[in-house]
Amino acid sequence: MSKIEREHTTTYGSRYFTKPVPKYEMPEEGMPARAAYQIIHDELNLDGNPSLNLASFVTTWMEPEADKLIMESIGKNYVDNDEYPQTEVIQNRVVNMLARLFNAPKEANSIGSGTIGSSESIMLGLLAHKWTWKKRREAEGKPTDKPNIVMGADVHTVWEKFALYFDVELKLIPLKKNVCKTTETEITKVMSSFSCISGLNEDIYTVSAEDIITQVDENTIAVGTVVGTTFTGQMDPIEEINTALLEIKETKGWDIPIHVDGASGGFILPFLYPDIKWDFRLEQVRSINVSGHKYGLVYPGVGWLIFKDRTDLPEELIFNINYLGGIMPNYSLNFSKGSSTIIAQYYNLIRLGMKGYKQIMENMQENAHYLASKLNGTKKFEVINKSITFPIVTAQLQNSEFSAFHLSEKLRQKGWIVPAYTLPANAEDVAVLRMVVKESFSKDMVEMLFNDIMDSIKKLEQSTEERIEYIDGKENPTLLY
Ligand SMILES: Cc1ncc(COP(=O)(O)O)c(C=O)c1O
Incomplete structure (x- = not known):
């Protein structure tokens, strides 16, 4: 591992710290709270944006009172x-x-x-x-x-x-x-x-x-x-x-x-x-x-x-x-x-009650249906769980020369996290994209995602080079839960 990889190098001129900070061993001296915060905060910018993460089922937003x-x-x-x-x-x-x-x-x-x-x-x-x-x-x-x-x-x-x-x-x-x-x-x-x-x-x-x-x-x-x-x-x-x-x-x-x-x-x-x-x-x-x-x-x-x-x-x-x-x-x-x-x-449970939960579930369901119908309408996808019993859309690409993995990768470039994976035994030949619709995923967001999907598809269709690079190359990546 190079020295650069092992240490946080000085940033912000000498505003926060003047010597490199080791990443894999405890530094001899500590540092001011603001400096520690800034290093970590900056590094975490590399994480995906939870609001654009359609891979995860996990809640990314709660009301301020809950916070x-x-x-x-x-x-x-x-x-x-x-x-x-x-x-x-x-x-x-x-x-x-x-x-x-x-x-x-x-x-x-x-x-x-x-x-x-x-x-x-x-x-x-x-x-x-x-x-x-x-x-x-x-x-x-x-x-x-x-x-x-x-x-x-x-x-x-x-x-x-x-x-x-x-x-x-x-x-x-x-x-x-x-x-x-x-x-x-x-x-x-x-x-x-x-x-x-x-x-x-x-x-x-x-x-x-x-x-x-x-x-x-x-x-x-x-x-x-x-x-x-x-x-x-x-x-x-x-x-x-x-x-x-x-x-x-x-x-x-x-x-x-x-x-x-x-x-x-x-x-x-x-x-x-x-x-x-x-x-x-x-x-x-x-x-x-x-x-x-x-x-x-x-x-x-x-x-x-x-x-x-x-x-x-x-x-x-x-x-x-x-x-x-x-x-x-x-x-x-x-x-x-x-x-x-x-x-x-x-x-x-007490804030929303039965009615509040029902409304939120119905809203998510409606947005999931909306997304599914938009994808179906393109004839480029087949939605697998057509009934959308749960607000999750799982879709297969149809008549496509590039794979679901390739599209997932392309969407990532735009900030969207939409996982691609193959189904378990004995349905391994089916590769799908999964989009989990959460409470915070509005119809506007569906529109934005859909536009980015279509734009990515267009680019993939235009790009023979990319197709060749990806068609066989990608193994089933770890499915994000
Ligand atoms: C069907 C199912 N069971 C179990 C789990 C594991 O749940 P947890 O992440 O809450 O441990 C998941 C996670 O996505 C799941 O989808």
Whole structure:
């Protein structure tokens, strides 16, 4: 590494500092706060602009009052609930609100907790199911050495991580294209997915209930399902999977729970499609995760895990810690965590209410539809998730000599972050661009993005050289979540 790469060189004449500042070792002497701020501030200018980042589901804007509450609580450690008891009270209120939002039965004693995000929630949810399965097997005198988990390849990578980290066999079902046409008998397979109900001729890249059923067995700790897949923004047919698992419970005696990954869809479905059954109304759905920092409309750092009933979380997994004063029950992977995002979540829930969330979701949905219709109208794209159940637009290029990766790259030059990637096994031949429409993405922004897309396409079409350079060259880059 050259000296230039290793050090911040002097800038602004000698206004802030006169000697280079090392980047990879602690400087012997500190520097004035303003100088440190300026160095870091300038360097961060190289980051993308969050408002133009259509790759990420994560909230980039909150109201000033929420910002104020966040700053007021930024120094509070959530885990110190003895010192900050009100944060825990607030967290429990949020858990209650979400359990109700997900239609937990009145007679159930639902519990849950705030986490750092859906990844932690999913790990904790599945771990609880692993324990429940193990305890049941032990009670029956059966072996417990071969737990497995069944899900489609449309799941987020955190599910694969869980299987690896917690030593559970991963039964990942490759995707196949299920075309949703009401005239075909095949269609009954995916009938409960929204796009089929709406009668759209949509390619569905999720699993079917049949796929799941052929894979489960007595060692299956849980079936994983997703509402709002990371790849295409579609949803698994959870109602059908539930029906199939109920049949298995009756005929074979295997009580296999469903965990629903509602990272992005969990805050959408209750407001936009309250009649779609994907949640605790379904008997086998025992746990749900949702990202507060996605469509929960809070800045990064908050997720939620809700169990339908207390009995779904084995007591053995709850730690009672006493070294912060008082006895505190704890079910989490990490220890310290800021309180501010939990408070910000509560702020949104009471500030917006059901009506406010619904309006925001409808607005995002409308803007996503608008973007999809503009792209479709060009005949240069085929939108995959035609029904736009969630405000995400996933589109494939049509009859194009350049790739989705190439267009993504070109848009980046204009400041837009629109990721391109291929779908998981067995749909790797489909390369898509994904645009996540957030609250802050207005119709004006859709217009600006669309114009830049068309301009980029024009330039790509004109530029033979660029085409040759990129056509085969680009591997599937890391998908930004
Ligand atoms: C479907 C799905 N599950 C899980 C995750 C992980 O969520 P988090 O980033 O909140 O940990 C994501 C992230 O985008 C996701 O889309």
